[in-house]
Amino acid sequence: MPQLMLLLLQVFAFIRSAKGAALNRVEEKEVLDYLLQFGYLQKPLEQFSDAFTEEEIEDAVRSFQLVSGLPATGHMDAVTLSQMRQPRCGVEDPFNERTLKYLLLGRWRKKHLTYQIYSHSEDMGAGATRTAIQTAFKYWSDVTRLTFQEVWTRHADIRLSFHGSSSRGCSRPFDGPGHVLAHADIPELGTVHFDSDEHWTEGTPRGVNLRIIAAHEIGHALGLGHSRQPAALMAPTYSGYQPRFRLHRDDIEGIQALYGKKTVPLTTTTVTSLARTTAPAVSLKPSKIPNPCKDGLDAIMLGPYDKTYAFRGDYVWTVTDFGTNPPLKISALWKGLPGWLDAAVHSPRTGRTYFFKGNKLWRYRGFKVDPGYPKPLTRIPAKIDAALYWPVNKKIFIFKDTSYRQWDELGSHFTNHPTKISKLFTGAPSHLDAAFTWENGKVYFFKGGIYWRLNDQLRVEKGYPLSTAERWMHC
Known part of the structure; x- marks a missing residue:
């Protein structure tokens, strides 16, 4: 006990002198606890070993400042202490001190891994929890040779679950809301835990x-340590909501050092991805499971979370960089939404998604239907062909036969008279199957197994139409 007290006093004395102003006792203990908890200082192995030196503490503080993007003075200050209080991962921070690059902590001896979600976020529900986790796995499989499969009937390689500060089944209990958000074990243990006391969300800051x-914790489960690059996914501190999140170069180089680069070649048409969800749903009008390589489209859109959704019958599938995910029931994502849609369109302006069928309109925010919907269509004809959002004038275009109308969703205003498609969209077909504006800003029209791409002047580009199955579905 005297040795421990001496250790504490020496640490506190150094912190006070380094900052230039005394911290209170609570802050001093907080600093020491943090440096010890997250591996910046190592507890002495021997019972009567000497206390930390000032140099050891200064090195620990400097290392923390480096990974946090702060001036690496080695001296404690209010900014450094504030950064220590930010929400973060519960895994320790042993960094690669030589190259400042990714740190590798282990690897799986196989490239096809199974996973199981044992519990879900009460805030998000089972369906949204599964979608978020499946998308997280996709970030890693999109850049490596790894493949992931969700299982329910046998032991999984990676097991994910939610635990609170008082929950059983977690060897490292969480600390309540804030600070430690989640933690994971390195290969081949396969455990990933999330703090159920946090307010888990999607689509909002x-x-x-x-x-x-x-995605961060799965990175640990695959063998990556924490990164010293503050902008990397594998940095220890949570950087907040990013709707267009992409892996940092350090993340990609690290995971590819373990499992190799993706071998499937990318085509000239790049498409966003979303892992499939498997929540059960009841169809309102049964149809066979579509074959994306053979069956046509009822609708297509760049929808929630910047994912590309294709619709046919009762089913929806997402288009990825390397093909398509297996179709699933539409109502598994958008509860209460029927199949055999006429059109679907997502508005980045309002964050709402609109679905058209017959003489009715459904409106969703994310995957939750807005109150009062569906509503009858009163100012546009029933059974439209397609719809798309055009970012230039922030309006939704409604297509029917050979004409289109423009709709200002905030003003509920439609153009008085339909206009010929050929008047604005030069060289484009009529009687469309589907249409949308993709993330590159280009407009795409789909009809009868082929598609047209239009440039910024809304003229069909040279070389089109092309095969939808080959270029979009990668058949």
Whole structure:
């Protein structure tokens, strides 16, 4: 006990002198606890070993400042202490001190891994939790030779679950809301735990984004340590909600050092991805499971979370960089939404998604239907062909037969008279199957197994139409 007290007093004395102003006792203990908890200082192995030297503490503080993007003075200050209080991962921070690059902590001896989600976020529900976690796995499989499969009937390689500060089944209990958000074990243990006391969300800066935190913890489960690059996914501190999140170069180089680069070649048409969800749903009008390589489209859109959704019958599938995910029931994502849609369109302006069928309109925010919907269509004809959002004038275009109308969703205003498609969209077909504006800003029209791409002047580009199955579905 005297040795421990001496250790504490020496640490506190150094902190006070380094900062130039005394911290209170609570702050001093907080600093020491943090440096010890996250591996910046190592507890002495021997019972009567000497206390930390000032140099050891200064090195620990400097290392923390480096990874946090702060001036690496080695001296404690209010900014450094504030950074220590930010929400973060519960895994320790042993960094690669030589190259400042990614740190590798282990690897799986196989490239096809199974996973199981044992519990879900009460805030998000089972379906949204599964979608977020599946998308998190996709970040890693998109850049490596790894493949992931969700299982339910046998032992999984990676097991994900939610635990609170008082929950059983977690060897490292969480600390309540804030600070430690989640933790994971390195290969081949396969355990990933999330703090159920956090407010888990998607599509909003409020709360904690489950998709990004899950991707970080899966990185640990695959063998990556924490990164010293503050902008990397594998940095220890949570950087907040990022709707267009992409892996940092350090993340990609690290995971590829373990498992190799993706071998499937990318085509000239790049498409966003979303892992499939498998929540059960009841179809309102049964149809066979579509074959994306053979069956046509009812609708297509760049929808929630910047994912590309294709619709046919009762089913929806997402288009990825390397093909398509297996179709699933539409109502598994958008509860209460029927199949055989006429059109679907997502508005980045309002964050709402609109679905058209017959003489009715459904409106969703994310995957939750807005109150009062569906509503009858009163100012446009029933059974439209397609719809798209055009960012230039921030309006939704409604296509029917050979004409289109423009709709200002905030003003509920439609153009008085339909206009010929050929008047604005030069060289484009009529009687469309589907249409949308993709993330590159280009407009795409789909009809009868082929598609047209239009340039910024809304003229069909040279070389089109091309095969939808070959270029979009990668058949």
